[in-house]
Amino acid sequence: MLLINCPWCGPRDESEFGYGGEADIARPANPDALTDEEWADYLFMRKNPRGLHREQWVHEHGCRRWFVLERDTVTYEITDAT
Amino acid sequence: MTRKESGNVPDQMQRQHALASFLNGNSVPDSGTSGMRLEVRPHxxxxxxxxxxxxxxxxxxxxxxxxxxxxxxxxxxxxxxxxxxxxxxxxxxxxxxxxxxxxxxxxxxxxxxxxxxxxxxxxGGQLLIRLSGEHVRGVLAKGCTLDLHPRIFKVGQCAQTTLAKTSMLIALIDDTPTFDIVLRRSFAEYAARWLQHSTRI
The missing domain is CATH 3.30.70.1520 (Heterotetrameric sarcosine oxidase)
Incomplete structure (x- = not known):
């Protein structure tokens, strides 16, 4: 079980949070101009790295805010919460 | 489709809190037996x-x-x-x-x-339960992941967190300790049953 540091509420148990996948994925400004491959890349393709991973979490049983943190996918260590 | 007004509808519907039927005929924890008192405060x-x-x-x-x-x-x-x-x-x-x-x-x-x-x-969606007595922290610790130790969780603090399989807003009112927990109305009976069960040794 992870202990996650919510930027508002402080350290809370993982069971209070929801996971939102990889962070920093920006919706293309003009989707009509994209090829099918580019659109599929935006929709489906994720980095899935071994090591540091920036990801979105929501404190759903607490303050219900979304935030981004960096987690090591090998050791589960959370290195940075913003 | 229209519905005819019945002549027997009372002027005001009676408001009943979510635990009214549960408390009627159920023994609830009290300080005499379990070190925890449970008081429903629907007002x-x-x-x-x-x-x-x-x-x-x-x-x-x-x-x-x-x-x-x-x-x-x-x-x-x-x-x-x-x-x-x-x-x-x-x-x-x-x-x-x-x-x-x-x-x-x-x-x-x-x-x-x-x-x-x-x-x-x-x-209409909330119900407040007041828990007090020396063993409240021990009972809550069975189903709440928050650290409620007096050094960490102090009077005047509140938190939204989970209690067993439901969520709650918990606040420390005084050092008795007295905790107020605000529950979703539809989960109030589940939480009360859980609390009742958790006070058993």
């Missing part, structure tokens, strides 16, 4: 208020009506005429005597005209 109205905490005019407009400021420190509550719990950086829960929430909502809406805000009467 509150609730308003959910959202607005920009950086907008001085918004804060002043609210303070003008409530007589005290909204708690700005995360996970704290303030008590005067009403109790205001911090729920999020732009969200608060106001509890007041049952029946007063409509008047307060009306006046707040008047004060906040022109501001960007949200004000929702959530009275």
């Amino acid at each position: 509150y109205g609730y308003l959910n208020l959202r607005g920009d905490p950086d907008d001085e005019r918004f804060l002043q407009a609210v303070q003008q009506k409530l007589g005290h400021s909204l708690p700005g420190v995360p996970n704290t509550f303030t008590s005067a005429d009403h109790t205001v719990f911090w729920l999020g950086p732009d969200e608060w829960l106001l509890s007041t005597a049952l029946g007063r929430e409509k008047e307060i909502a009306g006046q707040l809406a008047k004060n906040l005209a022109g501001h960007c805000y949200s004000l929702v009467d959530v009275t």
Whole structure:
């Protein structure tokens, strides 16, 4: 079980949070101009790295805010919460 | 399709709290046997208020009506005429005597005209249970992941967290200790049964 540091509420148990996948994925400004491959890349393709991973979490049983943190996918260590 | 008014409808529907039938015929924990007393306190109205905490005019407009400021420190509550719990950086829960929430909502809406805000009467969806006694922390620890040790969780603090398989808003009222927990109405009986079960050794 992870202990996650919510930027508002402080350290809370993982069971209070929801996971939102990889962070920093920006919706293309003009989707009509994209090829099918580019659109599929935006929709489906994720980095899935071994090591540091920036990801979105929501404190759903607490303050219900979304935030981004960096987690090591090998050791589960959370290195940075913003 | 239309429905005919029945001549026997009472003028006012009787309000019954979510645990009325559960408490009738069920033994509830008390300080004599378990070191924990459970008291249902249904006599509150609730308003959910959202607005920009950086907008001085918004804060002043609210303070003008409530007589005290909204708690700005995360996970704290303030008590005067009403109790205001911090729920999020732009969200608060106001509890007041049952029946007063409509008047307060009306006046707040008047004060906040022109501001960007949200004000929702959530009275029907909440139930407050007061837990007190020396073993409360031990009972809650069975189903709450929060550290409620007096060094960590102090009087005046509140938190939204989980209790067993439901969520709650918990606040420490005094060092008896006395905790107030605000539950979703539809989960109140589940939580009460869980509490009842958890007081057994």
